[in-house]
Amino acid sequence: xxxxxxxxxxxxxxxxxxxxxxxxxxxxxxxxxxxxxxxxxxxxxxxxxxxxxxxxxxxxxxxxxxxxxxxxxxxxxxxxxxxxxxxxxxxxxxxxxxxxxxxxxxxxxxxxxxxxxxxxxxxxxxxxxxxxxxxxxxxxxxxxxxxxxxxxxxxxxxxxxxxxxxxxxxxxxxxxxxxxxxxxxxxxxxxxx
Amino acid sequence: xxxxxxxxxxxxxxxxxxxxxxxxxxxxxxxxxxxxxxxxxxxxxxxxxxxxxxxxxxxxxxxxxxxxxxxxxxxxxxxxxxxxxxxxxxxxxxxxxxxxxxxxxxxxxxxxxxxxxxxxxxxxxxxxxxxxxxxxxxxxxxxxxxxxxxxxxxxxxxxxxxxxxxxxxxxxxxxxxxxxxxxxxxxxxxxxx
Amino acid sequence: xxxxxxxxxxxxxxxxxxxxxxxxxxxxxxxxxxxxxxxxxxxxxxxxxxxxxxxxxxxxxxxxxxxxxxxxxxxxxxxxxxxxxxxxxxxxxxxxxxxxxxxxxxxxxxxxxxxxxxxxxxxxxxxxxxxxxxxxxxxxxxxxxxxxxxxxxxxxxxxxxxxxxxxxxxxxxxxxxxxxxxxxxxxxxxxxx
Amino acid sequence: xxxxxxxxxxxxxxxxxxxxxxxxxxxxxxxxxxxxxxxxxxxxxxxxxxxxxxxxxxxxxxxxxxxxxxxxxxxxxxxxxxxxxxxxxxxxxxxxxxxxxxxxxxxxxxxxxxxxxxxxxxxxxxxxxxxxxxxxxxxxxxxxxxxxxxxxxxxxxxxxxxxxxxxxxxxxxxxxxxxxxxxxxxxxxxxxx
DNA sequence: AATGAATGAGTCTTCATTCAT
DNA sequence: AATGAATGAAGACTCATTCAT
Numbered sequence: 044x045x046x047x048x049x050x051x052x053x054x055x056x057x058x059x060x061x062x063x064x065x066x067x068x069x070x071x072x073x074x075x076x077x078x079x080x081x082x083x084x085x086x087x088x089x090x091x092x093x094x095x096x097x098x099x100x101x102x103x104x105x106x107x108x109x110x111x112x113x114x115x116x117x118x119x120x121x122x123x124x125x126x127x128x129x130x131x132x133x134x135x136x137x138x139x140x141x142x143x144x145x146x147x148x149x150x151x152x153x154x155x156x157x158x159x160x161x162x163x164x165x166x167x168x169x170x171x172x173x174x175x176x177x178x179x180x181x182x183x184x185x186x187x188x189x190x191x192x193x194x195x196x197x198x199x200x201x202x203x204x205x206x207x208x209x210x211x212x213x214x215x216x217x218x219x220x221x222x223x224x225x226x227x228x229x230x231x232x233x234x235x236x
Numbered sequence: 237x238x239x240x241x242x243x244x245x246x247x248x249x250x251x252x253x254x255x256x257x258x259x260x261x262x263x264x265x266x267x268x269x270x271x272x273x274x275x276x277x278x279x280x281x282x283x284x285x286x287x288x289x290x291x292x293x294x295x296x297x298x299x300x301x302x303x304x305x306x307x308x309x310x311x312x313x314x315x316x317x318x319x320x321x322x323x324x325x326x327x328x329x330x331x332x333x334x335x336x337x338x339x340x341x342x343x344x345x346x347x348x349x350x351x352x353x354x355x356x357x358x359x360x361x362x363x364x365x366x367x368x369x370x371x372x373x374x375x376x377x378x379x380x381x382x383x384x385x386x387x388x389x390x391x392x393x394x395x396x397x398x399x400x401x402x403x404x405x406x407x408x409x410x411x412x413x414x415x416x417x418x419x420x421x422x423x424x425x426x427x428x429x
Numbered sequence: 430x431x432x433x434x435x436x437x438x439x440x441x442x443x444x445x446x447x448x449x450x451x452x453x454x455x456x457x458x459x460x461x462x463x464x465x466x467x468x469x470x471x472x473x474x475x476x477x478x479x480x481x482x483x484x485x486x487x488x489x490x491x492x493x494x495x496x497x498x499x500x501x502x503x504x505x506x507x508x509x510x511x512x513x514x515x516x517x518x519x520x521x522x523x524x525x526x527x528x529x530x531x532x533x534x535x536x537x538x539x540x541x542x543x544x545x546x547x548x549x550x551x552x553x554x555x556x557x558x559x560x561x562x563x564x565x566x567x568x569x570x571x572x573x574x575x576x577x578x579x580x581x582x583x584x585x586x587x588x589x590x591x592x593x594x595x596x597x598x599x600x601x602x603x604x605x606x607x608x609x610x611x612x613x614x615x616x617x618x619x620x621x622x
Numbered sequence: 623x624x625x626x627x628x629x630x631x632x633x634x635x636x637x638x639x640x641x642x643x644x645x646x647x648x649x650x651x652x653x654x655x656x657x658x659x660x661x662x663x664x665x666x667x668x669x670x671x672x673x674x675x676x677x678x679x680x681x682x683x684x685x686x687x688x689x690x691x692x693x694x695x696x697x698x699x700x701x702x703x704x705x706x707x708x709x710x711x712x713x714x715x716x717x718x719x720x721x722x723x724x725x726x727x728x729x730x731x732x733x734x735x736x737x738x739x740x741x742x743x744x745x746x747x748x749x750x751x752x753x754x755x756x757x758x759x760x761x762x763x764x765x766x767x768x769x770x771x772x773x774x775x776x777x778x779x780x781x782x783x784x785x786x787x788x789x790x791x792x793x794x795x796x797x798x799x800x801x802x803x804x805x806x807x808x809x810x811x812x813x814x815x
Numbered sequence: 816a817a818t819g820a821a822t823g824a825g826t827c828t829t830c831a832t833t834c835a836t
Numbered sequence: 837a838a839t840g841a842a843t844g845a846a847g848a849c850t851c852a853t854t855c856a857t
Contacts, residue, residue, distance in 0.1 A: 073850085075852095078819090083817080084819055085819055085852095086817070086820095086853090087818070087819095089853070094853080095853095186416065187409055187413050189409075190409055190410050191413060193395070194394075194410075194417065200394075201393075202386070202387055205386055205390065210386075216380055220380050227377060227422070228417045228418070228420040228421030241840095266826060277843045279828085279829080279830080280841080282829080434837065459831080460831060461830080471831095471839080472833080472840060473838055473840095475831095480831075480832080481831065570806060572799055573799045576791070579781070579784055580780075580800065602766055603773075605766075606765055606770060606773065607773065610808075613763060614803045614807030627819095653849080654823090654847085657823095664849085665821070665851080666820080668848095668850080673849080
């Protein structure tokens with residue numbers, strides 16, 4: 044795949060599209076608007092992205108890559124600490140990208156198989172691998188790790204969406220409750236209130 | 237005596253709209269199509285629903301009402317059994333209405349404040365009340381019940397969506413894993429693998 | 430032509446239609462609205478009027494009949510006084526029915542031959558006859574009375590429209606100027622500033 | 623170099639819209655029809671005009687500009703001749719654009735403040751200025767020139783509409799009568815039959 | 816590579832009128 | 837006579853995408 048000439052232009056499109064999507068929604072934003080904001084012509088957008096949806100996908104991918112990185116960085120601690128840190132990292136990352144959380148959520152309901160589902164798979168693998176490790180070393184109660192990965196991944200995304208999109212309660216309350224629930228549910232040597 | 241507003245006609249619109257939404261998506265379905273399928277004229281649809289979105293909302297409400305009923309019916313058992321039964325009832329209801337689960341998920345990401353969010357609130361209240369009761373009688377570990385209700389409600393919806401929309405794994409695996417996770421996370425006298 | 434049963438109902442339709450037309454324009458007012466305001470059913474309107482336009486026509490006719498009466502009442506005075514009084518009577522009548530002046534003006538531009546053009550013709554005849562009389566007795570300069578009648582009739586209507594619809598100047602200024610112009614233009618024994 | 627906005631295309635839209643409006647009325651003409659007649663795509667029309675009404679306004683403006691020019695050209699003669707020539711020029715211009723006279727008349731009754739009212743104001747100013755000059759030099763009887771300008775301008779428009787839209791009488795009769803009426807009404811040194 | 820004018824398919828909704836009761 | 841539910845034609849406008857330059 045030949046990279047298009049000017050990465051800065053691609054970046055500009057992404058950046059301005061994100062800003063406009065946040066302000067007016069994906070449907071409410073037109074390609075000419077994005078082009079104009081990025082200081083290029085309408086047609087030029089199509090040299091960098093095959094369609095409007097590709098721009099959306101690029102933004103989703105960007106978010107998920109960051110999400111994976113944030114989580115990956117916390118996997119090496121002891122299980123209990125790692126669990127807390129993973130949730131915390133996920134929360135921080137989500138709070139800093141609340142608009143993309145909403146964007147992903149919208150797109151996920153649509154016509155399935157988009158490119159960034161790849162990133163989704165990577166995230167699930169990371170989690171599954173970690174769960175396997177924890178279960179082998181006995182720090183985590185055995186579960187079906189395929190299901191568990193999907194479940195936990197969704198749980199974090201869901202709670203982030205509620206927390207940063209709709210709720211006006213303190214995010215910490217959400218994070219704490221979630222951590223506690225997961226500790227109780229997953230850890231072998233944890234049983235307090 | 238003149239012709240009266242006909243509930244059967246409203247029903248027909250709902251039914252045929254649901255079928256078409258399932259086949260072609262909401263955006264892909266036109267009002268004239270729905271009218272034609274229901275055996276009435278285009279304009280007649282607007283005697284029963286103010287807009288296309290109202291039809292979607294009616295379907296969402298219908299689903300949520302059923303969901304609440306299904307859950308309500310299981311709250312009186314002992315906590316442990318109730319937990320299992322609630323999840324099971326929710327799964328059964330979701331599996332029977334997988335198309336509406338997807339529909340709700342799409343709409344939830346949109347411009348918020350629609351009528352059926354009311355039903356959402358009812359569901360959250362039902363759960364919160366039950367959690368309170370369980371915690372008071374000591375069968376459940378104390379949590380912030382507001383957060384917990386949102387968390388669990390979302391968890392079930394999320395896992396249903398994955399399970400019935402994307403996954404091809406046996407739904408029982410999802411249900412069992414979820415039940416186990418919740419038992420471990422919530423119950424005071426439960427700690428097994 | 431068989432009069433429909435209830436003249437009060439016809440009156441109610443007219444009255445409420447006029448009020449609604451004034452508030453929201455003809456296009457902005459629907460038949461069901463008029464019916465509802467008049468306390469009857471939609472279909473009933475069509476027992477009294479063949480179409481929406483018939484209601485408009487009835488209102489135009491009503492205005493023109495009043496206009497003719499107002500003018501007729503002033504024709505017997507000496508020419509100079511009559512001229513002043515005609516213009517004054519027309520102005521007063523127009524100011525009291527500014528909404529109908531606007532309504533007539535809109536409809537006049539449309540598909541020609543409507544019933545109330547009959548009333549128009551009557552008005553033109555009244556004026557023409559009076560002009561003839563005045564010219565015969567020598568108090569008025571000879572003109573083509575057919576053209577003159579149309580011209581004067583239009584002049585009054587036009588100036589009323591400007592005066593009561595758009596302008597915010599004192600109507601008296603318009604009336605005085607018009608009277609003066611007509612005196613100068615028409616009367617044999619008048620030539621002052 | 624790319625394709626530039628093409629004035630000829632704008633002209634084509636105007637021209638074909640005018641023809642269609644004349645044949646089938648404004649409401650009876652659709653944008654796709656206009657586009658098709660002008661040999662372009664529907665959407666292209668919207669590159670040149672923001673809405674259907676903008677096309678109508680452009681036609682009205684075009685007419686009024688011509689009207690002003692026609693009148694302006696006649697203002698330098700001696701008052702009596704100028705008066706005749708103004709009326710004549712207005713009549714000729716109106717007769718050549720009878721469809722636009724009708725169009726303007728329709729729009730004037732609608733929601734006021736459209737761009738071409740500007741042209742209206744210019745016309746009134748031209749007339750008022752000329753009246754002032756004539757009154758100063760003593761060739762015209764003093765009147766309130768603001769009112770007089772509106773009155774005369776409306777009179778000409780009105781009589782043109784009657785003459786070219788409805789009447790089947792010889793236009794010359796209308797023109798002659800109008801000239802005579804104005805001569806009698808306005809000029810100081812004129813008093814014949 | 817870049818441009819931006821041109822394309823044209825696509826759709827919700829209104830409302831005057833009808834007609835079964 | 838009265839009702840009011842039902843009809844269904846009709847149309848302006850948007851905007852993702854293309855392609856001539």
